[in-house]
Amino acid sequence: MRDSSSTRASAGAAAGSETRGSRHDEAGWEAQPFAERHIGPREADVAEMLATLGFQSLDELTEAAIPPEIRLERPLQLPPARTEAEVLECLRQRASRNRVFRSYIGLGYYDCITPPVIQRNILENPGWYTAYTPYQSEISQGRLEALLNFQTMVRDLTGLEIANASLLDEATAAAEAMMMCHRLRGGPERNRFFVAADCHPQTIAVVQTRARALGIQVVCSDVGAVGLDGSFFGALVQYPATDGAVRDYRAFAEAVHAVGALLVAATDLLALTLLPPPGAWGADVAVGSAQRLGVPLFYGGPHAAFLATRDAFKRQMPGRLVGISRDARGRPALRLALGTREQHIRREKATSNICTAQALLAIVAAAYAVYHGPHGLRRIALRIHKLTRALALGLERLGYEVRPRPSGGDPTRSGATPLPFFDTITVTVSPAQAAAIHARATEHGMNFRRVNDTTIGLSLDETTTPQDVREIWQVFHDDRPVDFAVQELLPGLDESRLRPMDYLQHPVFHRYHSETELLRYLRRLESRDFSLCQTMIPLGSCTMKLNPTAALMPVTWPEFARLHPFVPLEQARGYHELMEELKQWLSEITGFPAISLQPNAGSQGEYAGLLVIRAWHEHRGEGHRDVCLIPTSAHGTNPASAAMAGLKVVAVACDRQGNVDLEDLRAKAQAHRDRLACLMVTYPSTHGVFEPGIRQICRIVHEHGGLVYMDGANLNAQVGLCRPADLGADVCHVNLHKTFAIPHGGGGPGAGPIGVAEFLREFLPDHPLMPGARRPARGVGPVSAAPWGSAGILLISWAYIALMGANGLRRASQVAILNANYISRRLESCYPTLYKGPAGLVAHECILDLRRFHHITAEDVAKRLMDYGFHAPTLSWPVAGTLMVEPTESESKAELDRFCDAMKAIHEEILAVETGRMDARDNPLKNAPHTADMVAADTWPHAYSREQAAFPVASLREHKWWPAVARVDNVYGDRHPVCACGSVADFAADP
Template identity: 55%
Template sequence: MAFDNRRLAQLANHDAFLQRHNGPDADDIATMLETLELDSMERLIEQTIPAGIRLGRELDLDPPRSEAEALDYLYRLARQNRVAKSYIGQGYYDTLLPAVIQRNVLENPGWYTAYTPYQPEISQGRLEGLLNFQQMIMDLTGMSLANASLLDEATAAAEAMALCRRANRKAKSNAFFVADDAFPQTLDVVRTRAHYFGFELIVGPAESIADQEVFGALLQYPGESGRVNDLSQLIHQAAQAGIMTCVAADIMSLVLLREPGTMGADIVIGSAQRFGVPMGFGGPHAAFFATTDKLKRSIPGRIIGVSRDEHGHTAFRMAMQTREQHIRREKATSNICTAQALLANIAGFYAVYHGAQGLRTIAGRIHRLTTILATGLRQAGVKLVHDTWFDTLRLTGVDAGKIHGRAMAQDVNLRYFADGDVGLSLDQTTTAHDVGQLFDVLLGEEHGLAVPVLDEAVVAEGLTGIPPDCQRESDFLTHPTFRRYHSETEMLRYLKRLENKDLSLAHAMIPLGSCTMKLNATAEMMPISWPELARIHPFAPQDQVAGYKQIIGELGAFLKEITGYDHIAMQPNSGAQGEYAGLIAIRRYQQAQGQGHRHVCLIPSSAHGTNPASAAMAHMKVVVVECDDQGNIDLEDLRHKAQAHHDDLSAIMLTYPSTHGVFEEGIREACEIVHEHGGQVYIDGANMNAQVGLARPGDFGGDVSHLNLHKTFCIPHGGGGPGMGPIGVKAHLAAHVPNHSVRRLEGVDAEAGAVAAAPFGSASILPISWAYIKMMGARGLREATELAILGANYIARRLAEHYPVLYKGSHGNVAHECIIDIRSLKSSSGISEEDIAKRLMDYGFHAPTMSFPVPGTLMIEPTESESLYELDRFCDAMIHIREEIAQVERGDWPTDNNPLVKAPHTMTDIMQDEWHRPYSREVGAFPTPAVKSAKYWPTVNRVDNVQGDRQLICSCPSIEAYRE
């Protein structure tokens, strides 16, 4: 059969995306294989991946689709969603994201492709944005300290409960109180966390708090039905009884409401979603977490602090980094290892752009329209459950069935309570016309109410739903940053200045081992802004979300085929949360089998710290399994410890390929040992990028794995979040994955609690992974994995003459990452892995992963998206740095005055009148010709970490600091 030219062009175009995603071309691949002394990619894979686990066939996925085809199909799916006018509220609200922020932050790879700011010298833009977020939260909540965001409001509430338990040392009770007007999804997540911590959960009216014998309490402000209640007396009574109080507050209401900090709250949490972040069917959204000063050393998550660089200039950094839970391992009470940095920055910029007066206008308008609605309903004889409100009303004694019929006819979503009451919440997008439509829906079209007349009465009589004692009196957002950038010109330039300070994938490869910084293709990112995906409430009626259901279903099917598992649960919205959800599924399954006594979790000594932290949160006892000199799990030690804990063995947590970057040949045997002793096998999906299309964890012994969609499946890291960590499970665990109290999930035990606020976690970013898989197809995914392995081995081979490569497989190969050992160089020259990391900034690169899993090492991971040119540029930089170290070893440069210990070099350095260094300015700032052609300048010199921790400052510096 003959094909016409158009058909041939279409067929060729199907491969166009995978050819663009995969960086090396055929000539690059040939060069790399020649360097490895191999004649084919097949030979490399044979030598690298054990034969016993190789898939041996192509994945059963559709052929690759072009970008145009994939986006066209995805848009047709998205249009199956019905974007109704949402008044559901319940923690999720429609909002207006200023276009200048949407285009220049949300849709800008300079912001969304950056990594977590562990290297502050090349992260000052993001760090300043996050500091703005913290200042905004501190101002609005009235608290003295705030972190740089958490995953969602419900998770923040669970973290607050855990903080109360470890901080309230005087309390003898093991019970926690939740007010019965808290959001149900928050209660759901808190209940899950409390169960595995062994806490008793008491739910009752907020007014009963003083009668409880508890260590802490959670109050909602305003309540889920809209009541605005002065919490001062309740908090005072709680304090008198030795109870710590957490307040879940609505961020927009705090513009007008008295701040919880002045009421005596110990902790204030909530969601920043309505500050410009679309609902997106549940996320991602930045939660906030604020505390009193005395809790600053215990607050979970990341804190951005103010320090100084070596010249004394103001510099930002992540404060108290040793507080991260991977340091505490099995002693951890939290496994938080990420944030929602991109979304927190958006919310912070929303506040910067609007300023205090702009926020007062927005919040004031929401409240006035709500008051108009309440006034009209009362005139019409409708009874409101509460006499106070900010933006939410609950109607009682109404005909909910008739209201529902009228609402559906007008594409209006309201909230319907089990007792027949009807609720509704207004938001920034609500107009006077919308209020008129609501009167029609709630009262019928013959109501005779006129919004302008009601508005005049509300204004003239000064009507309000906020009690006098709850009205805000203090000012907020007084820092110059929140007063200057209110024109689009100024805001645009401010965002660009911050972006220019940071290094992202838009500048260079980010060779972080274990973190898989892949290409986040433009075509994958485009759909997140589509209204059909962005403006959907997570609790919208099922018949309005057919598009989302199909996208999630198709993505689940893709992931099942890729992993070999039988069911995919999408709820966990981070990798660490996926670990927690997977372990809970194991524990629930064993409980159902009458084996709830099983509680021991075996974890290799090389594991990432979130593994033991997650096990501790699932109320498991961690037993460490040793590794041998080659970095492999010691199978004899595993066999011994599995036997010793035969009666109470619950699970093992493995990472594959190993954390040391090797395909261990004993993986099947390790799984079999655990299964023989009644345990389940959890395989951490952090290194899944080395397996896709070549091996499947569900085939070689895994019972459950989490998948880092922000690693293997191209969701961007966002400068420190968002992420997604869905779990794949075998059939016997499928009924025990997380469910959701507001939106029950099919095929899951109704009693299975939630781990995230929304049923499908951060659903609006799932289409990114869907599009990646759709456009790559089976062959593209396999080739991507092969190229990731090829790139890592190429780097290992090129660097092996200059740095020891620490771990290799039996054929001398690494997996998709390699570890180079710096310890001997430190002994001979005084140069540390941190010095190399900082020096790489002068070459225009982000550092590899430092000191993990082995102290004194660098773990390097290229991805399949990096071309041979970029791989060579990185290798050349590392080799050049080794030559610089040699000059220190020879004594050509002093150990305390050389380009490495003085790195990074900034414009401030180069512009100094005097230069008291034994190397030239050119050597410092322009070490290679490649750097001269495209120079990236770090904006601060090496940051003083100790000073920043000793003098913890987490709010915006004074304007004088910026003048420096």
């Protein structure tokens, strides 16, 4: 135990760490810098790798790789690096400045209980949070099964036929649903979308932002006041409504369908354990948030949203969809299905620009449903509703007018809603009463929703107790205890009128209700999955680096995890101090003076940045500028985001070296000079090189009236070495889940803040519920449901930058470049690097060319790497028939060598096939990956040995990680789409 003097010393060190370096001990020796723990190669390794490349120092290497005119010639102006202990102590101090009140605000955000077995074994477990998007399905079966559970849960509770594997938040899910309806039913004469006025205000605002960019007219009014006609393609209602009312929408659904439109219901999964599901009363699409199913509030995010719809519309669904297919042996196997990655294929014609979803949070919500099962979820929902009903009846006893009335609807009416409300009520008061009640609530550590000057909203949740209800009554009763009890008001609910328990009938929701069973189930799923806990994940453009444990630890501290996003700012001072510092640091790193933290994914950052550019043109009277130039090498999300922002995409060619073709760019810019809005460009390029002409590229666009949007996916090669703003960019998004150490979480969460030039500051995203904060003068509107996006994980990037400091960040970029060039050089005789810069160097990633082989494909190599214990690099993107490798700075020389040795051994196998020494069809590459049961089977029908299949290098005999299934048949899965675990009776059976 530390004594008081050591406590004071630690506090002083944290307080002073912004002005001095790492903590010193009494002998005067500095503590070991965190950067030495983060960066993989040791000093001797770096020297050896540099010698392989022919350089004397990291500075010499990066000077050769980076064009001289764009190099940053001064150190980043950041605080000195801190130790892990100092960072954690500072975060403890900041956490203490947040005040965790009991929240009754509602608006789609609820406090909840994360079962400890789920918190420890999923949310805080690197085996789950360091995995990548499951594009290589054979080594992602555990995560895919968990996401299939999520889809099944959503499908069952909404009463619709198919659900996706999560979206970003409820508001953007509603916007995606609007776009989906427009694709299905919209047209030149059908361009209006109805939004019920009693939807959550943040949902209305995000839908309006999305609609404005696409020229869709949003009509917002009461359901009973709208006159639907053939000009409407869709409608959105909230069920239950933001005021708590549970309305019967059957007649409205019939009216929507009568004019040929589609109906979207924004709904609450927990309420649907009691209420008739949207699919039963006519909704075509259901959206919402799964946050209250065990996911902390996190001051607004990250949270998993969902979208469910009818089977006929599945090919127009946005986001990811997990489906059941079969592997090479005909056994069930999971994979991402249908249009999951179509934004990379269809570009501007994609159904969505979503790349990062919220996989980790969806998995938590699914595990919550598995743990509680249908009976447990219903029990939680009934308890919440009964306490809400008691609260309403008690307030009526105190003389207040409560809406909706707790007596409910007409029970004699067939099909009427069984409950007047679920968890939310509003109370009518005078302005003076409202001020006094809110003041007393603050004294009691409570937050009520301030609907307006005469209406107070109250929403209960899983954490609410009878004592909480009595305290709420006391606050409304002039701070005097009431003379009645909660128990007196609980009877009277006719449970026979509630929804029958026709959901979650699959065995997976009935089997794991003890902690022992759930623990073993989660461990079994984890063992069928691949993460950074196993080996490096060398995915190009994805930056799978170390996610520091110290940076992850504070995320689930209650002071950060239990804050509602709409609390008064004075209750979140610690958060805002951190976020302001993070914005200052990102501003220094990127060179942009203005930063918005609201975008909650890289794709949302792209979209927000383009909206800012459009708003600037409109403000200058040039709203007609709607052409976006995009190189053919760009990320597929770029053209998809441009289309969402209402821009017309014009492709720009690349030259033989993979760089933007300057002549083609100049010609396209000239041809569209009157309508040119912007260029979207990635730097270093998507082909993995520092293009020498980047400043000329920016200059050409500016000369023709456009702005430059820089995709920040490759920022890990720039930090401390060059800056996007200095290159000539006007806007840039920053993938915090890449460069700044937020883990990928198996496909999300992500965060995509944007930086903009000073003249664009006033156009940054705003938010209608940003409490007391200064909003941009001409903000483009909200792009996320919460004002500060996924605030809960911004702590990770803050901690990472604080731990690394300016010198550590610069060295990380240098070593990332070193590692990529080392791999490129070691493998050049087997797999030549497709594109290099003028000095024969790459940036932080390299594209290995496999197109010269006749019988073996890049996919074969990707699958064979699994047998060697590696996750494959990025497959056939941005160039078909290649592998794009990004090792990051975190990987040691030993791990890089192990990867290179594996790739060289695979090359020998390729040569054996190419020269006829192995059969062109029956060989270790075509049959990869090899599972344990394949190798242990009684018969072995192959010409090569079991040893070569499973243990191609000696090190695998010491430790072998086995793929869960053989190669998955993607074509079969798309031709026979099954996307819920209830459709295959034995799928969830114990292996």
